[in-house]
Amino acid sequence: MKWRGGFDFIHYLFISYKFGRKGENRIVIDEFLATFVPIIDCMEKYLVIDRNTEYLRIPTHRLMYVSSEGNYSYVWMQDCSKQMVSLQLGQIEDRLADLMGDDCEFVRIGKSLIVNIDFVHQIDISKQKLVLSDCFRCKYDLTASREALLKLKSYIMSK
Amino acid sequence: MKETNDIYDDEIRIIKREQPKTEEKKRFPKWLIVVLIVVGVLLLCGLLLLIPYGKTPHATAHLMDPDMTEEIETVFDPVDVSENLPSSTWFGDYPDTTVLGYTQRIDTLLGQVALSVYIPYNAQPELILGPLDLEDKTIILAAQAADIRRDNKEIVGSFVIGGRKISEGISKTGYCAILDGEVIIGMAKNSPLYDEAIAKGGYFFRQYPLVSEGKWIENNPQNITKRKALCERQGQVFVVESQTNESFKSFAQALVELGVNNAIYLVGSHSSYGWWVNQEQHRDFFCDSIKRRTYANENYIVWRR
Numbered sequence: 093m094k095w096r097g098g099f100d101f102i103h104y105l106f107i108s109y110k111f112g113r114k115g116e117n118r119i120v121i122d123e124f125l126a127t128f129v130p131i132i133d134c135m136e137k138y139l140v141i142d143r144n145t146e147y148l149r150i151p152t153h154r155l156m157y158v159s160s161e162g163n164y165s166y167v168w169m170q171d172c173s174k175q176m177v178s179l180q181l182g183q184i185e186d187r188l189a190d191l192m193g194d195d196c197e198f199v200r201i202g203k204s205l206i207v208n209i210d211f212v213h214q215i216d217i218s219k220q221k222l223v224l225s226d227c228f229r230c231k232y233d234l235t236a237s238r239e240a241l242l243k244l245k246s247y248i249m250s251k
Numbered sequence: 252m253k254e255t256n257d258i259y260d261d262e263i264r265i266i267k268r269e270q271p272k273t274e275e276k277k278r279f280p281k282w283l284i285v286v287l288i289v290v291g292v293l294l295l296c297g298l299l300l301l302i303p304y305g306k307t308p309h310a311t312a313h314l315m316d317p318d319m320t321e322e323i324e325t326v327f328d329p330v331d332v333s334e335n336l337p338s339s340t341w342f343g344d345y346p347d348t349t350v351l352g353y354t355q356r357i358d359t360l361l362g363q364v365a366l367s368v369y370i371p372y373n374a375q376p377e378l379i380l381g382p383l384d385l386e387d388k389t390i391i392l393a394a395q396a397a398d399i400r401r402d403n404k405e406i407v408g409s410f411v412i413g414g415r416k417i418s419e420g421i422s423k424t425g426y427c428a429i430l431d432g433e434v435i436i437g438m439a440k441n442s443p444l445y446d447e448a449i450a451k452g453g454y455f456f457r458q459y460p461l462v463s464e465g466k467w468i469e470n471n472p473q474n475i476t477k478r479k480a481l482c483e484r485q486g487q488v489f490v491v492e493s494q495t496n497e498s499f500k501s502f503a504q505a506l507v508e509l510g511v512n513n514a515i516y517l518v519g520s521h522s523s524y525g526w527w528v529n530q531e532q533h534r535d536f537f538c539d540s541i542k543r544r545t546y547a548n549e550n551y552i553v554w555r556r
Contacts, residue, residue: 121285124285125285144342144357144359145359145361145508145509164365164494176360176363176365178358178359178365182257185264185266188266189267189268192267192268197266198266199263199266200258200263200265200266202260202261202262202263203258203259236260237261239261240261243262247265
């Protein structure tokens with residue numbers, strides 16, 4: 093094809109795509125979208141904690157769980173580090189809710205835990221054990237009530 | 252905010268936005284996103300080519316009406332609250348003087364030291380001697396000030412209350428003087444403010460110095476516990492409490508990081524008594540120990556509204 097200018101290029105790539113013509117351009121665009129749209133989506137998903145003297149920015153897909161410590165919380169990340177933040181668990185839950193929308197990556201378990209369900213590795217209801225792991229670097233053994241673990245298991249299986 | 256108590260330990264909650272969706276979220280078609288990106292890039296390239304050389308924002312600045320760039324100060328400008336403090340560095344609220352006195356609590360974290368900053372507003376500082384009166388509703392912030400000796404139960408260091416000398420000594424070099432309603436914190440073996448407090452009917456007590464002129468001060472005690480301090484930061488006076496157990500050193504260093512210019516220690520530990528009243532006039536205690544032992548010489552720095 094002989095290109096007459098930028099408009100022809102855009103027309104070729106997208107107008108034909110929009111009206112459903114099949115062709116090579118459609119494959120190119122699909123690959124392009126598959127690569128960049130998730131990146132654009134992910135760019136918005138950072139848990140940001142900005143207080144007087146404290147600034148923390150955590151990509152939510154690297155956040156494994158959050159535990160409560162009185163008026164403070166510990167944020168446990170995929171690099172096996174933890175960070176204390178001066179927010180209560182409920183406040184973090186609110187921020188995550190705003191970030192996640194309906195994607196439901198996080199679940200509040202009882203009064204003291206928020207877990208990223210992508211990292212749920214093992215649920216042992218009889219031992220009241222919940223293991224979070226990325227099966228690579230980090231593994232955390234947590235404890236929760238039997239009822240809560242049962243509900244968590246049902247939720248994950250229903251997804 | 253969701254309270255930690257609105258869920259039981261045997262429950263789980265899927266974290267989602269609270270407002271229900273009334274209709275399917277309309278998303279931009281993916282092809283449109285790509286078109287917009289490409290058009291944006293092309294426009295940017297075009298703009299870069301079209302911008303003439305040498306045209307800077309300064310070249311057009313003189314065309315603007317000078318009145319438009321002039322900053323108009325008003326009496327309600329928060330910067331006026333303190334003469335020597337830019338608003339960007341001021342901690343907390345700017346309540347006007349008609350507001351009933353209260354204490355604002357700000358929680359912050361410096362490194363791994365969790366601190367609570369208690370800032371009193373529309374209240375006058377003073378020292379009181381003897382146990383606190385729980386019925387006294389005028390006190391919006393109270394914290395134990397000078398230490399008491401374990402052996403004879405006397406106050407450690409110089410202590411002046413309303414111009415009356417209660418005790419004398421310089422075993423601790425940090426001091427706090429309250430003169431004409433102003434809190435002055437410093438470090439000196441002999442301070443003229445001690446005599447001035449006696450002459451003017453003011454207040455004076457001594458404690459461990461923690462920060463002097465923005466630098467942390469080393470102290471002998473090495474134990475680790477909850478710490479409390481009376482701080483001055485660019486003219487603003489407040490009380491800081493550590494929520495974690497800290498050594499003198501780590502606490503003082505955290506205060507320096509907080510930007511505190513001068514600070515002295517206040518009676519700390521988990522049994523340190525006192526309270527603060529928030530904007531909703533709810534009173535919270537630093538320590539909930541009802542069966543705590545009281546002493547005739549226990550003393551407090553308080554702010555009364």
